[in-house]
Amino acid sequence: MSYTELTVWTRGIIMDKEGRDIVNSVSASARLEGKYAQAMENYVDNPDRTNAPTRKYCRVSDRVLENELTYENEHPNIVVLVEDTMVKGWDYMRGMPPGGTLIINTHYSPDYMLRFVPGVERLAQLVCVDAAHLAHHKWLYYRLGELGLDRLSTEGAAERSKLIAPDIAAPLIAALVKSTGIVKMETILPMIANKNAFEMALSEMKIMQFNPVAV
Amino acid sequence: MPTVTATKKKTVRINGCVASAQAAKYADVDVIAAYPIRPYTATMMALAQMVANGELDAEYIVADSEHSQLSIAHGASSSGARVFTGSSGVGVQFAYELYSPISGSRMPVQMMIADRTLDPPGDFGSEHTDALSTRDMGWLMGWACDAQEAFDNHLIAYRIGEDRRVLLPQMVCQDGFFVSHITSDVELPDSSQVREFLPPYKHPYPLDPRHPVSHGPQIMPEQGPPLQLERARAMEGSMAVIEEVHKEFGEIFGRHYDPWLEEYKTDDAEVVFFLQGGHGVTARFAIQHMREKGLKVGMVRLRTIRPYPTDRVCEVLSKFKVVGVIETNMGLGSPSSGGVLYADACAALYEAPERPLVISFMAGMGGEAIVLKEFYWMTEKMIQAQKRGKIEKRTHWVGFEE
CATH class of the missing domain: 3.40.50.920 (Rossmann fold)
Structure with a gap:
């Protein structure tokens, strides 16, 4: 039986859509491939506040999801950090079984980022991708006016932009799919708005491999 | 005239809150009385978008509290409008004064409840205490277990509540998070199915200056018992209508629910x-x-x-x-x-x-x-x-x- 949990850590309001796009597109792709999949936001993190850490979850399984009503991913196999300063300060590795993958949006190398990661022994691979650069974000807080949502809260709101992954989510999804194979590239690619950034990430991403030990 | 654009049957992946908003749209509600509180907020925001986008022609009124929200709902329903409102947790409690008057004046207001704990613990999670504490106020009440059932329950409840043999308000409840924020595939009907199932609302005695009537006047004690008996009879009498309407819903939409x-x-x-x-x-x-x-x-x-x-x-x-x-x-x-x-x-x-x-x-x-x-x-x-x-x-x- 194959069962995978993906947890995306992002920042409230300003990068909320990016996080949501990642879990929604992976979940939708998995379902297209005939698997059982679910995407949701952390219920307690919302309504999100600007910059506050928020979590988005995805579960993919070849069997029906019996834990559909469980609030959090307790054992994430894959963790994505949408913004690189999140590497410090939160235990995003909590519950990760050995053999996990950590993906960070950063211009630093895996070598450099590794020192900040708690529980590295659980990782099979650390992936760094300069998503903001590939998606032409001069810096992450740039273009506030184009952000998906109003400044109050994203709770229940729909995006102003109907596009999926027009921005830094696209390279992150590319790195995620290429490094983990959670879904097939050909299933997810048609959904992605920023195909250029997606494809550039496939060659630009940096992967550091480990041999995880059981913890 | 229906104000909702004709739509074909389709399956969408939405959560319970959005399913409720969709149901209100399909029911072509006239007045939406809103006041934010999680998890219900997601429903009012989805409805606000529908109104703003021109998908739904309704008066969207944001109240200054849940008490005002239900007062608006009461007044709007008295004037003959089909009304949709909703709340969660302590919001449900703050409007408590209005529940008996609304059922007492036999106004088929519909209220969506996405359950939330009361204080304490006051967290966002679902306990049914919020709605259940109002269970004897003369409102029809029931719980859905997923988004599809929530959608269906809204249409079914309007049809029952607005039936002239019933004329009672309805609380259409769903668990916060477990239903309200979990997405699943929901079949949205063809608008012709809804038209067939849910005729336009027409209250027999709306407030209308051309045909003056009194609603909710101060009465003498001896007038109390018959009024209460009438309401009790309406609640009891609704049981036959509830069975009839569920049967008809199954025939039109293909989803057959045991009403109880x-x-x-x-x-x-x-x-x-x-x-x-x-x-x-x-x-x-x-x-x-x-x-x-x-x-x-x-x-x-x-x-x-x-x-x-x-x-x-x-x-x-x-x-x-x-x-x-x-x-x-x-x-x-x-x-x-x-x-x-x-x-x-x-x-x-x-x-x-x-x-x-x-x-x-x-x-x-x-x-x-x-x-x-x-x-x-x-x-x-x-x-x-x-x-x-x-x-x-x-x-x-x-x-x-x-």
Whole structure:
């Protein structure tokens, strides 16, 4: 039986859509491939506040999801950090079984980022991708006016932009799919708005491999 | 004239909150009275977008509190509008004064409740106490267990509440998070199906300066009893209409609901869970696993709690040896010192020639998910009671005992 949990850590309001796009597109792709999949936001993190850490979850399984009503991913196999300063300060590795993958949006190398990661022994691979650069974000807080949502809260709101992954989510999804194979590239690619950034990430991403030990 | 654009049947992946907003749109509501509180907020925001985008032609009024929200709903309904409102948790409580006047003036206001705990603990999680505390105020009331059922319940409730034989407000409830924020595939109907099922609302005595009528006047004590009797009769009389409308809904939409109870693997069951709402989804999985081990366990899910289907509950629950009521609500000082569902179930069973043992389980409190192993634990307690021939105690707090 194959069962995978993906947890995306992002920042409230300003990068909320990016996080949501990642879990929604992976979940939708998995379902297209005939698997059982679910995407949701952390219920307690919302309504999100600007910059506050928020979590988005995805579960993919070849069997029906019996834990559909469980609030959090307790054992994430894959963790994505949408913004690189999140590497410090939160235990995003909590519950990760050995053999996990950590993906960070950063211009630093895996070598450099590794020192900040708690529980590295659980990782099979650390992936760094300069998503903001590939998606032409001069810096992450740039273009506030184009952000998906109003400044109050994203709770229940729909995006102003109907596009999926027009921005830094696209390279992150590319790195995620290429490094983990959670879904097939050909299933997810048609959904992605920023195909250029997606494809550039496939060659630009940096992967550091480990041999995880059981913890 | 319907103001909703004609649409074809389609399946979308949405959560319970959006399903409720979609249902209000399909019902072509005239007035939406809104005031934000999680998790209901997601419904009012979805409706605001529909109105802003021109998908729905309705008056969208943001009140200054839930009390005003329900007052607006009351007034709008009195003028003959089809009204949609909603709330959660303490918001439901803040509007309490309005529940009796609305049912007393027989206004079929519809209120969506996405449950949230009261204070304490005041977290975002689902306890049914918010809506259940208003259960005797003359509102039709029932719980959905997923987004599709929530969508359907809204249409069904309008049709029942607006029936001239009924004319009562409706609380259409769903668990916060477990239904309100979990996405699933929801079939949105063809608008012609909705037109066939739910005719435009027409109150027999709307407030209209051209045809003056009085609503809710101050009355003398001796006028009280007949007024209360009328309301009680309306509630009791709604039962036949509820059955009729569910049948018709099944014929038009192809989804056939028992209006009162969902029975899951009860044919040869000896012990059953008796519950409401979203936890029924996990209960089904737990029952499948326990059945594989040969345990004769099933589930009876209450779909409508007001009016309470006393005869049906008596007939169904008396078939079993042990009934485990999963409360998901607080009934401090209630007969079981647990929740409030136990007392209703026992009252219904009182006239049964052979009564099952009844245990009350306090589970899912604070909005915690009830996980598979907790269902196994509760089943074990029921089986022990069955073997012993009597219960260990009336109420178990799940997670606090061996």
